Amino acid sequence: MNTQNYNWIVVLIVAAALVVFAIGIIKDAQQNIKDLNSPKNKKPA
Amino acid sequence: MYVADRLPGSCSQRIWCFAISGDRQYIYGSNPTLMRKVNYYEYVWRAFKWTLLNGLLGLAPLIFMCMMNMMSSQDGFSREIHHLIEDGVHLFVCCALMGAVVVDFWLAGIPVAGIRLVFIYLMPVFVLVFLLFEYLLIFLRVAEAGNFYISSTTSLVVIGLSFVYCIFAKASLYANEDKKI
Numbered sequence: 447m448n449t450q451n452y453n454w455i456v457v458l459i460v461a462a463a464l465v466v467f468a469i470g471i472i473k474d475a476q477q478n479i480k481d482l483n484s485p486k487n488k489k490p491a
Numbered sequence: 492m493y494v495a496d497r498l499p500g501s502c503s504q505r506i507w508c509f510a511i512s513g514d515r516q517y518i519y520g521s522n523p524t525l526m527r528k529v530n531y532y533e534y535v536w537r538a539f540k541w542t543l544l545n546g547l548l549g550l551a552p553l554i555f556m557c558m559m560n561m562m563s564s565q566d567g568f569s570r571e572i573h574h575l576i577e578d579g580v581h582l583f584v585c586c587a588l589m590g591a592v593v594v595d596f597w598l599a600g601i602p603v604a605g606i607r608l609v610f611i612y613l614m615p616v617f618v619l620v621f622l623l624f625e626y627l628l629i630f631l632r633v634a635e636a637g638n639f640y641i642s643s644t645t646s647l648v649v650i651g652l653s654f655v656y657c658i659f660a661k662a663s664l665y666a667n668e669d670k671k672i
Contacts, residue, residue: 460648463617464652466606466609467609467610467614467617467652467656469606470606470607470609470610470611470614471610471655471659473605473606473607473610474603474607474610474611474659474663475531475659475662475663477607478531478534478662478663478666478667478670479531481666481670482531482666482669482670
């Protein structure tokens, strides 16, 4: 059986993982921006 | 009341002065982020510099050998350089950088949940497993040893993912450190 036919499964798994990580990066950045700009973290100069 | 304190970890270079007057607290320091609206990209830029400089320091012996090879008339280090790269020394540096960030995050005790947890803690595990599978295949004699050229798929995936991880996770760590104050 030709193993080349199953390469797409690996590609699919890696692509899915990359999408999840990308969403994680974006959500983390959004949360940090939100927290840093909250009134609690704004200090007068 | 006036307190001057030196913060641990990555904040050690900055001296912060706390002046507390009545029920209001003013924070003065060399960090511009607390003086105005916080820009997250400053943390990303700082994390990018951290990753790049640590990567260069980690690869310093290899870079030194390459420089010596370029400057000398003989190819004294050619074999050693090829040997190191084929064995994946650049991938060891990537793993060390990711490890530094994830251990810092863990020791800082910053609470993360959900998809952020997947990004912070599972992304380095994914990259590590991806790399270890390659070594497992070499051990099982399915793959050939010494195939970790810079242009190989494993190298490109590991370098790319670890670079992205280090920049964004370190930026997140910086942001969380500043939030704690």
